[in-house]
Amino acid sequence: MPLLSSILLVPVATLVLLLLLPSARSIRWVCALSGLSNCILSALLWHNYDSGIGGVQFEEIIPWVKGAGISYHVGVDGFSTVLIMLNSIVYFTGVLTMWDLRQRVKEYFAFMVLLVVGVYGVFMSLDLFFLFFFYEIAVVPMYPLILIWGSGNKDYAAMKLMVFLLAGSALLFPALLAVYHTAGLGTFDMVALAAHNFDPQFQIFCYPFIYIGFGVLAGMFPLHGWSPTGHVAAPSAVSMLHAGVLMKLGAFGILAVGMRILPAGAVYWAPTFAVLAAIGIIYGAFVAMRQTDFKFVIGFSSVSHMGIVLLGLNLATLGIAGSDALNGAVFQMFAHGIMTALFFSTVGFIYDRAHSKTIADFGGLGSQMPRAVALFIIAGLCGAGLPGLASFWAELLVFLAALKTYPIIGVCIVLGLVITAVYILRVFGLAFFGPPNPRWEGLRDQDMKGMELLPRVVLVAVLFFFGLFPQAMLGMIDGATAVLLGRF
Amino acid sequence: MSDTLLFAPELVLLIFGLLLFLCPVFDLSYRLTWKLALVGGALALGAGLWTLNMTGEPFAPGIYRVDFFSQFIKTILALGYLLTIAISHRPQTLDRASWLEYPMFLLLATLCIIMMATATEMLTLYIAMELAAYPLYIAVALHRNPQIGGESSTKYMLQGMVASAISLYGMSFLFGVFATTYFSGISAGLPAAASQPLFWIGLLLLLAGFLFKLAVFPFHFWTPDTYQTAPHQVVTYLATVSKVAAIAILCRLVALASNGEWSADSISSVLMWMSVAAMSLGNFAALVQKDLKRLLGYSAVAHAGYILVAIQTGTLLGFSAALFYAPAYLAMSFICFLVVCEVGADNDLVTIESVAGLHRRSPLLAATLLVGLFALIGLPPTVGFIGKWFLFSAALEQNQFLLVLVAAINAVVGLYYYLLVLRQAYQAEPTTDAPISSAPGVKIAALTGAVLVLIMGTFPGRYWDMATQAASALLD
Numbered sequence: 001m002p003l004l005s006s007i008l009l010v011p012v013a014t015l016v017l018l019l020l021l022p023s024a025r026s027i028r029w030v031c032a033l034s035g036l037s038n039c040i041l042s043a044l045l046w047h048n049y050d051s052g053i054g055g056v057q058f059e060e061i062i063p064w065v066k067g068a069g070i071s072y073h074v075g076v077d078g079f080s081t082v083l084i085m086l087n088s089i090v091y092f093t094g095v096l097t098m099w100d101l102r103q104r105v106k107e108y109f110a111f112m113v114l115l116v117v118g119v120y121g122v123f124m125s126l127d128l129f130f131l132f133f134f135y136e137i138a139v140v141p142m143y144p145l146i147l148i149w150g151s152g153n154k155d156y157a158a159m160k161l162m163v164f165l166l167a168g169s170a171l172l173f174p175a176l177l178a179v180y181h182t183a184g185l186g187t188f189d190m191v192a193l194a195a196h197n198f199d200p201q202f203q204i205f206c207y208p209f210i211y212i213g214f215g216v217l218a219g220m221f222p223l224h225g226w227s228p229t230g231h232v233a234a235p236s237a238v239s240m241l242h243a244g245v246l247m248k249l250g251a252f253g254i255l256a257v258g259m260r261i262l263p264a265g266a267v268y269w270a271p272t273f274a275v276l277a278a279i280g281i282i283y284g285a286f287v288a289m290r291q292t293d294f295k296f297v298i299g300f301s302s303v304s305h306m307g308i309v310l311l312g313l314n315l316a317t318l319g320i321a322g323s324d325a326l327n328g329a330v331f332q333m334f335a336h337g338i339m340t341a342l343f344f345s346t347v348g349f350i351y352d353r354a355h356s357k358t359i360a361d362f363g364g365l366g367s368q369m370p371r372a373v374a375l376f377i378i379a380g381l382c383g384a385g386l387p388g389l390a391s392f393w394a395e396l397l398v399f400l401a402a403l404k405t406y407p408i409i410g411v412c413i414v415l416g417l418v419i420t421a422v423y424i425l426r427v428f429g430l431a432f433f434g435p436p437n438p439r440w441e442g443l444r445d446q447d448m449k450g451m452e453l454l455p456r457v458v459l460v461a462v463l464f465f466f467g468l469f470p471q472a473m474l475g476m477i478d479g480a481t482a483v484l485l486g487r488f
Numbered sequence: 489m490s491d492t493l494l495f496a497p498e499l500v501l502l503i504f505g506l507l508l509f510l511c512p513v514f515d516l517s518y519r520l521t522w523k524l525a526l527v528g529g530a531l532a533l534g535a536g537l538w539t540l541n542m543t544g545e546p547f548a549p550g551i552y553r554v555d556f557f558s559q560f561i562k563t564i565l566a567l568g569y570l571l572t573i574a575i576s577h578r579p580q581t582l583d584r585a586s587w588l589e590y591p592m593f594l595l596l597a598t599l600c601i602i603m604m605a606t607a608t609e610m611l612t613l614y615i616a617m618e619l620a621a622y623p624l625y626i627a628v629a630l631h632r633n634p635q636i637g638g639e640s641s642t643k644y645m646l647q648g649m650v651a652s653a654i655s656l657y658g659m660s661f662l663f664g665v666f667a668t669t670y671f672s673g674i675s676a677g678l679p680a681a682a683s684q685p686l687f688w689i690g691l692l693l694l695l696a697g698f699l700f701k702l703a704v705f706p707f708h709f710w711t712p713d714t715y716q717t718a719p720h721q722v723v724t725y726l727a728t729v730s731k732v733a734a735i736a737i738l739c740r741l742v743a744l745a746s747n748g749e750w751s752a753d754s755i756s757s758v759l760m761w762m763s764v765a766a767m768s769l770g771n772f773a774a775l776v777q778k779d780l781k782r783l784l785g786y787s788a789v790a791h792a793g794y795i796l797v798a799i800q801t802g803t804l805l806g807f808s809a810a811l812f813y814a815p816a817y818l819a820m821s822f823i824c825f826l827v828v829c830e831v832g833a834d835n836d837l838v839t840i841e842s843v844a845g846l847h848r849r850s851p852l853l854a855a856t857l858l859v860g861l862f863a864l865i866g867l868p869p870t871v872g873f874i875g876k877w878f879l880f881s882a883a884l885e886q887n888q889f890l891l892v893l894v895a896a897i898n899a900v901v902g903l904y905y906y907l908l909v910l911r912q913a914y915q916a917e918p919t920t921d922a923p924i925s926s927a928p929g930v931k932i933a934a935l936t937g938a939v940l941v942l943i944m945g946t947f948p949g950r951y952w953d954m955a956t957q958a959a960s961a962l963l964d
Binding site for chain 1: 808847862867868869873874876877878880881884885887889892893896897899900903904907910911914915947948949952953956
């Protein structure tokens with residue numbers, strides 16, 4: 001059985017199976033097993049991917065619609081391998097995080113697994129049609145997931161999210177088709193399209209549609225508005241998937257479609273979009289500092305952190321510190337994915353017990369729920385870029401590249417990092433330390449234990465592992481970086 | 489003998505039309521009449537599939553051409569008729585006194601629509617079109633509550649007649665230019681006549697009758713009213729079978745113009761602006777609707793616009809895309825109306841609130857509605873996604889980047905009102921907890937439609953090849 005198709009088909013089979021299963025208990029177990037087996041398959045993929053050779057491996061091609069140039073073409077390079085691993089981890093831990101869900105269990109897991117299928121599909125597709133097909137599949141389930149299982153202002157958040165994201169798709173629709181027709185190759189195969197030299201004028205015209213279209217999902221400033229509200233309203237595992245992997249689809253789309261197929265367009269627009277990304281980093285951090293709701297803090301921190309990814313992608317095209325910038329950007333996609341998954345998983349746990357996510361309601365929670373708070377603090381320190389955790393390396397690489405390429409932007413975003421430290425430490429101080437709030441005394445017995453710890457500990461372990469052994473990550477993505485930078 | 493074979497689908501429908509005519513005469517039960525209509529539909533579908541790859545001209549040459557295009561369309565139309573009848577086991581919004589005649593009207597309309605799709609001569613086309621229209625004028629007016637049905641059925645009939653009069657007027661122009669009523673004669677005379685404005689004005693006028701059926705701006709005014717107030721099952725028919733026929737004939741007529749050396753620019757630009765107007769108007773008007781059927785009516789106007797995006801290109805890719813979208817639209821529109829018929833079985837009007845809490849009252853219907861609305865929005869893995877992909881791809885082949893951008897933005901506007909309906913079905917509290925128990929036939933029809941929407945969306949290869957083959961037959 002081909003490995004990539006297995007990774008895709010396991011969740012598809014899970015989806016079919018769980019629609020047939022009657023009891024919530026069996027559905028949970030099937031999903032957990034499916035998540036676990038995909039983690040194993042992804043680990044196998046990582047292990048068997050030969051980074052010495054690099055390039056695209058594990059290719060499978062099946063003609064799909066011959067007359068229209070569409071084929072099911074999957075394959076992975078270093079970037080995709082890393083991101084598929086990320087998706088598997090978040091999928092597995094996401095299922096465990098929602099173990100206690102009681103309301104409409106079957107529908108919930110059906111939509112969640114559908115989302116996971118879409119994400120896998122995007123990361124492994126080498127056909128432009130299928131990439132877009134899976135991209136939309138990944139976006140669609142967010143609406144019911146937020147609408148039905150969300151909290152707070154969920155009607156507004158779900159609709160806003162859908163309208164923003166599909167407006168992005170509306171830009172992609174003509175752009176992707178224009179790429180196909182302009183190339184005149186009669187195929188949507190991205191390998192063939194990437195080898196084609198498009199007219200620079202066309203690239204300059206088309207690239208912004210692709211960058212902005214995908215960029216909306218990556219939380220690009222100033223089109224990030226859907227993201228924090230969506231995070232806040234969504235149930236915790238949906239926020240995990242949303243911030244952890246879904247936003248990465250946007251950045252991956254820019255990388256795989258925009259930069260690979262339209263390199264000259266990417267170079268032309270890089271300064272403009274780099275400035276926007278830098279504004280996003282600082283703006284997100286400033287807004288996060290003023291929030292009163294845990295989830296809003298994390299939501300805006302995501303805007304800020306995804307800004308680092310986008311900045312890295314843009315700097316990569318400019319050639320001065322290209323490989324640092326691109327390595328950093330992809331590393332940050334992975335690190336941020338795991339980190340926000342941990343954030344939302346933990347906040348979701350606290351919210352389920354305390355039924356509040358207002359920072360000011362808490363105080364000294366650290367002595368009442370020491371384990372949950374410790375996990376949150378680890379995620380926070382990772383966000384602040386503490387050495388020893390995965391984000392440190394990712395952010396360091398992008399910042400170094402920025403300082404070399406655009407010193408002014410570089411200095412500004414280093415200041416942004418300081419603000420990040422401030423808003424994270426502010427949350428710690430207000431909510432976790434200081435005198436315990438007697439209102440939460442009852443939570444002492446309800447701290448995380450047993451199975452509840454498992455998903456969070458897995459995430460922490462991954463953060464530490466790649467923080468201590470960044471070479472494991474960089475070795476994997478370096479080859480793909482070199483190939484992509486060869487295009488500029 | 490072979491001529492009779494070529495005529496098989498029509499013959500089946502004709503025989504069953506006569507049989508159904510006898511049902512009210514002998515005052516049979518509705519149940520029996522309904523079953524007879526079902527069998528007729530199934531046989532017509534079978535005959536369509538059987539004759540799918542046959543070609544020939546069963547009557548005088550040049551008048552009636554059986555080829556892959558016509559048989560492809562016939563099969564889809566027969567399927568649409570069959571599905572509509574399948575959900576008509578108790579058409580409660582219809583006047584009880586005319587239940588026995590109702591299947592006959594739909595069947596005769598189907599027969600004539602099928603002849604319309606096969607005609608290759610203007611008068612044959614016109615007669616088939618008129619014959620197809622009359623049973624529908626009557627069926628639309630069969631509402632059990634005359635106060636509700638009266639206005640819209642008058643509107644539908646008057647506008648339909650005006651549109652067909654305009655068509656006839658256009659035909660007289662074409663006859664004036666070419667001195668023939670045969671399509672083949674027009675094709676042959678085209679290179680010489682192409683420069684004459686009389687030709688393209690005539691052709692545009694001829695299109696009017698079919699733009700009316702497809703509900704394209706400015707012939708769409710009947711759509712929201714008729715959708716809202718006609719009996720549910722009749723609207724289902726209008727929204728599915730009638731639409732497919734209109735798409736098919738529009739393809740045939742526009743193909744007539746794009747044949748040969750002649751450039752279709754002037755017609756193409758008129759159609760393009762109509763398409764932009766239709767989709768923008770349909771989508772923005774649908775945003776504020778409270779009535780579900782009316783909302784779907786405006787959505788039909790918007791979809792007419794999307795389909796014209798492909799047809800106005802006048803290319804093989806454009807016709808293939810439109811012909812691919814025709815069965816796709818039939819299926820998605822059908823399953824949405826199936827839910828309307830079930831939810832509002834005994835209500836004269838169906839508002840968006842009627843589907844509130846549907847997931848609790850009938851999980852199957854809620855899931856069907858989900859699939860149908862996702863397809864109308866154009867989301868994968870439903871056929872709505874790849875259908876739109878092909879439609880827009882055809883326009884981009886002609887470098888109409890801006891048109892596709894407008895269409896794609898329109899699709900996002902559409903997203904909003906479809907999601908509001910979905911929100912009612914999946915999230916709102918139901919007004920009544922009474923479960924909806926659908927008849928087995930309805931369940932089968934719902935599954936057939938939903939599976940078709942999903943299969944065509946995920947494994948479109950075969951259907952795309954068929955659509956391309958039909959489009960090539962058109963351009964021969």
